[in-house]
Amino acid sequence: MGAGMAASLRRAGFALCVHDVRAEVAQAFAQAGGTACASPAALGAQCDVVVSVVVNAQQTEELLFGADGCAGTLRPGSVFVMCSTVDPAWSAALADRLDERGLLYLDAPISGGAARAAQGQITMMTAGSAAAYAKAGAVLDAMAAQVYRLGDAPGAGSxxxxxxxxxxxxxxxxxxxxxxxxxxxxxxxxxxxxxxxxxxxxxxxxxxxxxxxxxxxxxxxxxxxxxxxxxxxxxxxxxxxxxxxxxxxxxxxxxxxxxxxxxxxxxxxxxxxxxxxxxxxxxxx
CATH class of the missing domain: 1.10.1040.10 (N-(1-d-carboxylethyl)-l-norvaline Dehydrogenase; domain 2)
Structure with missing residues (x-):
């Protein structure tokens, strides 16, 4: 789904940076428009909105706080959009951890499958602060047919x-x-x-x-x-x-x-x- 969501952002005209654990996948994607980044840290240094599409909480932890994680390179006020299916309590705790670093957070699990993602037609179940929506709202709208705003408490989307x-x-x-x-x-x-x-x-x-x-x-x-x-x-x-x-x-x-x-x-x-x-x-x- 991540590839389809990235393609939707590219069609919408966003200046796009991408990272994948398979470097060749990111490079192939970027040939049609965008920048392939060698690590989450490199990506975070160039972006003010990061959309994470991985399998679980463990992988999310790694891309944020691992040796090459992006949490240390994102500028204060940047938004981290978490699209995985995770424990709601973990998602709420993640929001607090990012807030300590001056980072905004959107709890934003997704549904719809790869085909809908490629068409920009997924559903997003989101929760977060007004400031996070103000900065990332256009990004969400470019990827999804439906963006449900389920409150300001991270975890509600999850x-x-x-x-x-x-x-x-x-x-x-x-x-x-x-x-x-x-x-x-x-x-x-x-x-x-x-x-x-x-x-x-x-x-x-x-x-x-x-x-x-x-x-x-x-x-x-x-x-x-x-x-x-x-x-x-x-x-x-x-x-x-x-x-x-x-x-x-x-x-x-x-x-x-x-x-x-x-x-x-x-x-x-x-x-x-x-x-x-x-x-x-x-x-x-």
């Missing part, structure tokens, strides 16, 4: 994103279970897909992810281990207030099972592979 991931994970798990039952019962999977996608039982996740199953293509657009992490965050948030989440717990166990069975880095639709006694469609050549 809470909404985690609830979204609850639904996404449960819907994928339920979609896989339904398709697996159909296969077990000898229903033609293409016919089942056609009927369900035109019936009340359909969901966006069924329509999108079960198309991957029909194609036999588990190239990761969002991997199984992403939902091991995200549903884990869902359960952690609920556990803090002793709030029961029976469906989320079951879905998390399904993704955990798929991960330990060897499908961790496959597309999250590969959760269907945990079901016994079914023959999945083969990849079309």
């Amino acid at each position: 809470k909404v994103k985690i609830i979204n991931q609850l639904l996404a994970g449960v819907h994928i798990a339920a979609a896989a279970e339904a398709m697996a039952l159909g296969l077990r019962e000898g229903v033609d999977p293409a016919a089942l897909y056609e009927v369900i996608t035109h019936s009340a039982g359909n969901s966006w996740m069924f329509e999108n992810r079960m198309a991957h199953v029909l194609a036999g293509d588990y190239t990761p657009l969002s991997a199984v281990d992403i939902f091991v992490k995200d549903l884990g965050l869902v359960l952690d948030m609920a556990r803090a207030s002793k709030f029961p989440l029976p469906l989320s717990s079951t879905a998390h166990q399904m993704f955990m099972q798929a991960s330990t069975a060897g499908f961790a880095r496959e597309d999250d639709a590969a959760v269907i592979k945990i079901f016994p006694g079914i023959t999945l469609p083969e990849k079309k050549t």
Whole structure:
């Protein structure tokens, strides 16, 4: 998604600096416009708004506070826009740490996938100070079709994103279970897909992810281990207030099972592979 978001900023005319752990990726991107930076520190020295699109809190910590992190090179008053799915309490604490350095922060998880990111059509669930929005608002609008402003308390955006991931994970798990039952019962999977996608039982996740199953293509657009992490965050948030989440717990166990069975880095639709006694469609050549 980061590449698509950067492309949207480039189309909007922003002077863009990019960094990727794969230097060749950043350099290839910059050939069409922009500057490839060798490290987050080098990028921070040139930017007043930094948009971080990484997997988790640990990677965010590294790009900010690691040996080549950007927190030490960003000028006071610069904005750090955090787009990962993380623990809301961690996000709120990060805002305080950056404030101590004179840096502004936007808690800004994203949703929509790579295709929408490339079109500037993602959804952003954001929270932060008026000063942060004043400086970074145009950047957000260039990347997203919807920028939801959920208050001035960092962590609010992350809470909404985690609830979204609850639904996404449960819907994928339920979609896989339904398709697996159909296969077990000898229903033609293409016919089942056609009927369900035109019936009340359909969901966006069924329509999108079960198309991957029909194609036999588990190239990761969002991997199984992403939902091991995200549903884990869902359960952690609920556990803090002793709030029961029976469906989320079951879905998390399904993704955990798929991960330990060897499908961790496959597309999250590969959760269907945990079901016994079914023959999945083969990849079309």
